[in-house]
Amino acid sequence: MTGISGIDNLIWVFNYFILFFAFLVMLSYLILAYLSARGLRQYLKRNRFVNYKALLALENVPSVSLIAPAYNEGKTIVENVKSLLAINYNNFDVIVVNDGSKDNSMEVLIQSFQLVRTEMTYVPYIPTKNVRGIYTSANPAFSKLYVVDKENGGKADALNTGMNISQKPYLVCIDVDCIMDKDVLLKLAKPYMEASDSKVIATGGVVRIANSCVIKAGKLIDVKAPDNLIARVQVIEYLRAFILGRMAWSRLDGLLIISGAFGMFDREIAMKCGGYSTATVGEDMELIVRMRRYMIDQGEPYTVQYIPDPLCWTEAPESFKILGKQRSRWMRGTIETLWTHRKMMFNPKYKILGLLSFPYWFLFEYLAPLVEITGLLITFILIYLSIVNWQYFVLFIALVYVFAVFFSMIALYAEESTFKRYHRIRDLLKLAFVALLEPIFFHPFTVYASLKGNWEKLRGNKGWGEMTRKGFDKKTA
């Protein structure tokens, strides 16, 4: 210590605050993992007898519109749309919203699906950018397809356009470049058919990483651990988030997010809430929070359901540059949602959402990177002042590292005990290996990206940042 009582006290308080915070984070992870394990066990036990094909026996199943916004997807859009049209379900249509693409997306779509412009009138129940035209196919084989050509307005605006056009009571909002399980709609729709007392307002499922997987004709043929190290770490990260995190929040009825890559919504409620917000880059999280808040404010019983099956496979960033943009955007989205709905924080009216989910997101999603970086800065100062107890320092670093690895191993074990999508020993070894590296090279970067997100938010940056993808077809051709 310095011998100056004021500074010593400050250091003491800071040390114990960091220690308390770290243990709180670890404890919360362990509790969530425990709840998830119980939830998954119960889900799998009950679900082993579910025959989703039975839903196909009923003609009047919940009627669904799949809304797929597309921006400069010309190279892969035909394959992706065909894959969407081939989904197993009785009662659905596909609305592709071309969000002012600068490439040849529209030309390719018109040619491939024999599209003709319709006289359908566009009614902007939710205000959107100008719609240039609505197209349907002259070929009866593609009768389920609608293509909307509009001015560029971003993902939320494109989704709102799809919502305005849809005539169906349920919406599935997806990223057009994701690979969907062919039974995805059957699985998403089932909770709506079981509901009795509470209205199901949204269902969402697990998103997985498809890098290096074998994909043919828009279908996932073989699951592999990504060759790229950055993408591989994200597999572990997604396993932790979806298997050990969201499952638990779903059990607590405190789920604040349904992945933007795909989720199913009650159209009426989503429209009443005003659709996706174009003022945030975290429109997926913001909509769910707004819908939940709306239902509570109206005093209507409702539920948001989570399906832990891996139903959607997406391409993860393979470079730090793209990853940084993505994570910075996620942080801005979190800040915007937490700020917009700040009245829910610690508000008993919103029950678990206000008393647990919101504070958790604030503390561990928003504040944690800031606490981490503050800790790091102060450590540097302490090192400079030569008042660091190196033994403790090393022990605490080791503790944090070992816990991170431990939690990743639980996630890997949970995956192997449940959905078993990685069939080869080699893939599991690759994932376990990357779990050892993650705390060293990946986590610090995500902290940096979160800080960048904070900084960009302060500077008023509202953009998405360019998200370049390699595309699945290139890799598997």
Place this chain on the structure above:
Amino acid sequence: MLEFSQINMSEFDLKFTLILIILVFSICSIIFFLATLTKRIFKIKEDKKKKLFQIEIDKVLFGIMFDQDGGKHFTVHGKSTLFKKLMIKSLIGHHDNFSGISAVKMEEFFVKSGLVNYSLSKIRSRSWVDVVEGMRDLSSLNYKKAYLEILKISFEGNDIVHQEKLLARIRLNGLQELHEFKSSKVYFNDWTQSNIIFVVKKHRVPNDDLLPDLLYATNKSISLLAIRLIDYYQDLSQMEALREFKIITKNKKLQAEIDFLLKVKTLPQV
């Protein structure tokens, strides 16, 4: 005045505790890693075993289907649980895909081979998972003698067991099983209804003359199911009863369902 920095946990205790926690997490990490690998190795071995079993099972079932010697004296006595499970799965698969004499052969083999005893032991189990599996196996392979035993099964508050029990009863005894729910308060949600219709279609459950009676059930979910079943069978007299019911009923949901189904059926074919 007491200074914060003077409140110190014994240095040795803290270090020891930290080292202990680090060790515990390290060991647990290794355990989870090894458990993951063990599970995968076991799964790989099981898959290999399954492939071998499947070859044997296909040979036996082929023999049964085409009256060859292979399957006549086959018994599952001494075979592993995995083998029995696989064989029942294959039997049900064949039973679903064939009708007439081939299906009857599968049913007879289910009894003669002793597999039926395995399934019967399941429905007597304390585990609801086994009970559901057993009911599904026995009813899918049309083992009518199990009907009374299935009827007695009761797992209070377990909706999966109740649903499977009803499906098994319909498979074994037809649609008359629905009549007891006419005035009950059991709500048949859309998921349950889709399962019932699926079973009716897949197992070619014969039409029930008294189906129109269900339209007038006080349990409106049963009325809805009756509408859907009548629509499936497309029996002329029952369709007439359906149209009459549409005029009489004041229930908007039921009217909408009839409208939807009749509209779907009369849409011009492209």
